[in-house]
Amino acid sequence: MSNLTKFRRTQQWLTFARLWYLYDATYQDVFDSAIVIAQYLRGMNKPIYDHVRQDVGNHVVVINTSKVSMPVDEWKWRMYSHHSRYGGGQTWAAAHELHSKDPTIVLYKAVYKEVGSAPRAVNLIRSPTMARLHLFPDACIPPEIKANICDQIRQVQPVLKSLKDYSEEEVEKFPKIVDYPEDYVVK
Amino acid sequence: MATILRNVNAAKNIRDLLKKSIEHCTRSERGLKRWQVDTLRVMYWRAQSYDAIPHPERHRREWQNWNYKSELFAFSQRLSEKFSEEMLRVCFTDKSYVEKEDEQRKELGMPEIELRTENNSELAAIGTNKLTPFIKSYLRYFLKNVPEECISAVHNYLMSDTVLADIASKIGCTQLILCNAINPSDEVKAQVLRALIGALMKEKGEKHTEKFIIDFILTYINDQDIMEVWNLPQAEIALSNVLKNNGITEYEPRLLRESGRNTIYACFMVGMYVDKKLIGFGSGETVSIAREMAAYDALRRMFKLTPASTLFKFGKDAYNIDFGSSSQEYSLLNEWKLLDLDRKHQLKSIS
């Protein structure tokens, strides 16, 4: 009788199964969510996680990447550089410019950084790890990918509602602290 | 060294040889060392004269310092059993060995002296007669909730030639066996072990033999998955039959979890429900495999064959147990029923 029995084989399959997680990036900080996503991509959420020897990473499907947020003035001041490999070929683009061109690239670059760079072992696993990241600018996911998803990742911060999202009734019901004086002219 | 020798055989002449072996010796081609040449030359001629010739496999007894009598003595000392030497000789004599000796004598035209025609087949028969009921009653004593098929399957596994031969070789029987081949086959080894037990029955009695069987043969199932040894085919059909016998007509397999459905590493987990209670779950790469494993798991829990609940006793703990009380056969799988009268309570939900 071999050591790998029917029961143990399926148990092994279950332990090392690659899981598919969903992450909704609506109104989420890019850099904070990148840390969480990178952890899931590398399989750091599993107790069997290993630095080097074993790749136990998961898939992460991120939706609504066009709605990601950055703290304060970060959209304006964060610069992304690109070099064309010719003399004087380096160009810079602000985060908001890049985001308007491709709504997934800001999150992609943030995750790419978080997945790790320095040790050689990490460098080798980085491209297959990044290949397991699926980014979508809106909530539309292809049905073949949607069928794979098994779980979701908790968002890093609560989703704030804008005034537009409240109905008129809710706005009227909201307790007012002061009333405008009768002679106050609203512009 | 092995790589050099391999090259020695392949090389046509000594110059060729030196070129090839120098790579292994120096790890870099930086000239030829004078002191290597002599060594390699000796090695080359040795390879031509000795290593290149295929030597036939020889039994240990063909060497001069082989003493069969002392080996037999050492064997019984190893097991701390006091076999008589005569009995041990019979145990280790296979039928094929006697036949071979007969033929050789006839070929040589030797006069017919009274030959030793005893072989181990009689003793083996005695051993088998003891082994079969004892193993079964031992298993029945510790596995209380299983059908008879399981008991006989585990018994057949333990009595199979491969297992007995493995045990025989591990207690050092291989070189002591007298048979017509140099390396005895599994059948021969198993026969010898059975004969050893038969010899113990004759010399030491029943109680002592039982201790021997517990120590050397039944320990083989320690840490083994009994369900896997049983290898129950078509678990789901078996589960539905078992539930029907217990008055439960309906069970429901449900998909508990799944991931990566459209990928090659899809993983599914299926649970088996009776009366909205989870009685077992299993996983697999397809739904059908997971379903089969769920039924398998439910049966395992019903028969109490989980690793935590199958606790055999060996050694001193088991010597004084009266296994004769459990010689009665269990019911077959088709008629098997849960022990408790209130069966639905026994089908506990898994937390």
Add this chain to the structure above:
Amino acid sequence: MVQLTQVLCKYMPKWVPRFRGSNKSFMRKQHLLSLCGHLYGRKRNCFRIARRALYRTFEISQDKRREKKVFFRDLFTQRINSACAEHDLQYKYFITILPQLNVELDRKILSSLAIWEPRTFKSLVELVKAKRCEEGIDEAARNATPPAGVITRGML
């Protein structure tokens, strides 16, 4: 370069070229060179360069031996962290409260429990949760319901 062991060196054949002076220094050099087989270039053949390179490798390996401990401690921490997250407990509470309960297991054992005996690990986590509820250190701990099945002193 083939290096002989010290025992074999003693019984070297007569045709091995002898060095001027004593054989002792030759043996000493051979012994050092035998440790340099894995190095690159002249570091493994020339004694003076080999000696320097070898001492350098000793230094490096000493550093790595220290780093190894940190490396594994980080790995165990990471594993316990993820196992705690599965049960919705923070690592810092788990690792500080366990010794207060006289459960003196180190990170290595805890991480292997998390992998091989998840039920045992879960019971440890529940123990910690019950302790946190009992003490009521912060807001979250006071509001949480204590896990079932943990018997504390107050109950008896």
